[in-house]
Amino acid sequence: MAVMRLHTLSLRALLLLGFWQTGRRSLASVPELKEQPKKIAVVGAGIGGTAAAFYLKQEFGPAVKIDVFESGTVGGRLATVKMGDYEYETGGSVIHPLNLHMKEFIEKLGIPPRKDVPSKMAIFDGKELVFEESDWFLINFFRLLWRYGFSFLRMQMWVESILDKFMRIYQYQQYGYSFSTVERLVHAMGGDGFLTLLNQTLEESMRGEGFSQVFINDIVSPITRVNYGQSVRINAFVGAVSLAGADSGLWAVDGGNKRVCSGLLYHTKSELISAKVTSISYTVRPSKKGGSTSFYEVNYVGESGAAHSLYDIVVIATPLHQGKSDITFSGLTPPIPSHYPGRYHQTVSTLVQGMLNVSFLGTTEPPSEFTVSEVLTMDSKGSVINSLSSLDPVHIPEGYKRPPASHTKVWKVFSPQPLTREQLDSMFLSYDSVSETQWLAYPTYRPPHRKIPPFILHDRLYYINALEWAASAMEMSAISARNVALLAHHRWHEQNRKIDQEDLHTRLRGEL
Numbered sequence: 001m002a003v004m005r006l007h008t009l010s011l012r013a014l015l016l017l018g019f020w021q022t023g024r025r026s027l028a029s030v031p032e033l034k035e036q037p038k039k040i041a042v043v044g045a046g047i048g049g050t051a052a053a054f055y056l057k058q059e060f061g062p063a064v065k066i067d068v069f070e071s072g073t074v075g076g077r078l079a080t081v082k083m084g085d086y087e088y089e090t091g092g093s094v095i096h097p098l099n100l101h102m103k104e105f106i107e108k109l110g111i112p113p114r115k116d117v118p119s120k121m122a123i124f125d126g127k128e129l130v131f132e133e134s135d136w137f138l139i140n141f142f143r144l145l146w147r148y149g150f151s152f153l154r155m156q157m158w159v160e161s162i163l164d165k166f167m168r169i170y171q172y173q174q175y176g177y178s179f180s181t182v183e184r185l186v187h188a189m190g191g192d193g194f195l196t197l198l199n200q201t202l203e204e205s206m207r208g209e210g211f212s213q214v215f216i217n218d219i220v221s222p223i224t225r226v227n228y229g230q231s232v233r234i235n236a237f238v239g240a241v242s243l244a245g246a247d248s249g250l251w252a253v254d255g256g257n258k259r260v261c262s263g264l265l266y267h268t269k270s271e272l273i274s275a276k277v278t279s280i281s282y283t284v285r286p287s288k289k290g291g292s293t294s295f296y297e298v299n300y301v302g303e304s305g306a307a308h309s310l311y312d313i314v315v316i317a318t319p320l321h322q323g324k325s326d327i328t329f330s331g332l333t334p335p336i337p338s339h340y341p342g343r344y345h346q347t348v349s350t351l352v353q354g355m356l357n358v359s360f361l362g363t364t365e366p367p368s369e370f371t372v373s374e375v376l377t378m379d380s381k382g383s384v385i386n387s388l389s390s391l392d393p394v395h396i397p398e399g400y401k402r403p404p405a406s407h408t409k410v411w412k413v414f415s416p417q418p419l420t421r422e423q424l425d426s427m428f429l430s431y432d433s434v435s436e437t438q439w440l441a442y443p444t445y446r447p448p449h450r451k452i453p454p455f456i457l458h459d460r461l462y463y464i465n466a467l468e469w470a471a472s473a474m475e476m477s478a479i480s481a482r483n484v485a486l487l488a489h490h491r492w493h494e495q496n497r498k499i500d501q502e503d504l505h506t507r508l509r510g511e512l
């Protein structure tokens, strides 16, 4: 992703970081009359499902048994592939410095962040590189100032003001507050202004803030294209997340981001069940003490055939959309569809080990001096690719230096369609291996949005990926996982005053 080394972290955000470190645990003093749940199922072992296992253990204590179902590989959209001697990220790759849950996970698991290798960005208009970052901060600063006036600085201030409000979620969650819908969660962070962000395009919002169309086309659109494979017509909330993804200080997990998922499973002593969940139904049974108890029956198909188990609580941690998962729900009112409306956007991630044809980028620089690592692209008619980046391995060996373009090395191309042989041949002078992954990567964002699916699907059946319709990112799945764990806990113990509280920001201000 893009890195523009011009950003400073907001002061308020840093204060919150301090708060985070010393923050206290939620409630616990409330007398708990009801027994804890015995068994919880989580469907999906991506970052959302494994983070849910972590927070569910935190809420319900060590005795609860958690089964995590996974039909593919642990990590889901966090995945690596091997090229030559090293592994490389092919899915979700970078994490923002203020993504506090991801930070907490690696600290708890004792996994270090990956060593930083400085990057250098350029923007390609389909014919040539129209902007190329220099190694010198001041040169970048004056180049941007020359072309766009203060737009660049104003954009950073705009994103920072949104990020400041976004950070409130950590305080709410620290105090144990949860939300039943995406709209309520987003409103608690930033009020009506945030709901408008959700319902407007990034372009509309930025035009409303006085940014020029030229600036939006030249700078903003390449950033949304690299991060979400889509234009500036995505919603302004995910747009702001995308622009924050152009901040400095982005990091990744040493050895691959998916290590967090397997680490969380191990840490929480969850049982990984390698099976595909096919259907979930609700059953009521007479209990020993008289009366009745109800369970969710999870039906699944694994290597040893079909089976089913009963659970007190079920958490769905995979998108309920076309092409993503097919789970049938039965015996539930109101009924839950297998697929909610809305599609996931295809991004093809092609890793190529080879030698780049730098003339393809219209540059006359000799390849031995071409050290750009991130090429973003403008939204032009003939543009085949969304981005091109020089990849570093998931673990940076001692003394590693990113080679220039004159060397054979690993490049990553994002494109909406698979690259043809001809396209590869024109971009690379030679290549010895190619690895292609076709992702249904993130929602196709088309605001205004009619209705985002709820976090609560049924009494004790929850859904994490609803929050992706505000924005899709590792941290968003983690935030949603914590929200769902809190919801599950409060609803189990009937503590409604921790759900959907209005005006939390004002009420908690005194608590800081």
Ligand SMILES: Cc1cc2nc3c(=O)[nH]c(=O)nc-3n(C[C@H](O)[C@H](O)[C@H](O)COP(=O)(O)OP(=O)(O)OC[C@H]3O[C@@H](n4cnc5c(N)ncnc54)[C@H](O)[C@@H]3O)c2cc1C
Binding pocket: 001, 043, 044, 045, 046, 047, 048, 049, 069, 070, 071, 072, 073, 074, 075, 076, 077, 078, 090, 091, 092, 093, 094, 095, 275, 276, 277, 278, 317, 318, 319, 324, 325, 326, 327, 347, 349, 439, 440, 441, 442, 465, 472, 473, 474, 475, 477
């Ligand atoms: C190419 C690409 C680049 C990205 N870049 C970034 C980035 O730089 N930074 C960032 O923060 N985010 C990025 N993202 C987004 C990020 O990867 C996702 O938001 C995040 O990984 C979603 O995690 P999740 O656990 O919610 O879903 P998933 O990772 O999709 O996990 C769902 C899991 O459920 C499993 N499953 C599905 N159906 C069933 C079933 N019926 N039974 C059992 N298991 C089932 C799936 O196999 C999958 O493993 C990127 C995504 C892509 C694809």
Ligand SMILES: *[C@@H]1O[C@H](CO)[C@@H](O)[C@H](O)[C@H]1NC(C)=O
Binding pocket: 357, 359, 360, 361, 425, 426, 427, 428, 429
């Ligand atoms: C490299 O790219 C240029 C410009 O697109 C093209 O004319 C040339 O044929 C390419 N070289 C190779 C070897 O494909």
Ligand SMILES: *[C@@H]1O[C@H](CO)[C@@H](O)[C@H](O)[C@H]1NC(C)=O
Binding pocket: 183, 195, 196, 198, 199, 448, 449, 450
């Ligand atoms: C978004 O806009 C649509 C259509 O204009 C409207 O129906 C919906 O209620 C709006 N949602 C929010 C959260 O404002």
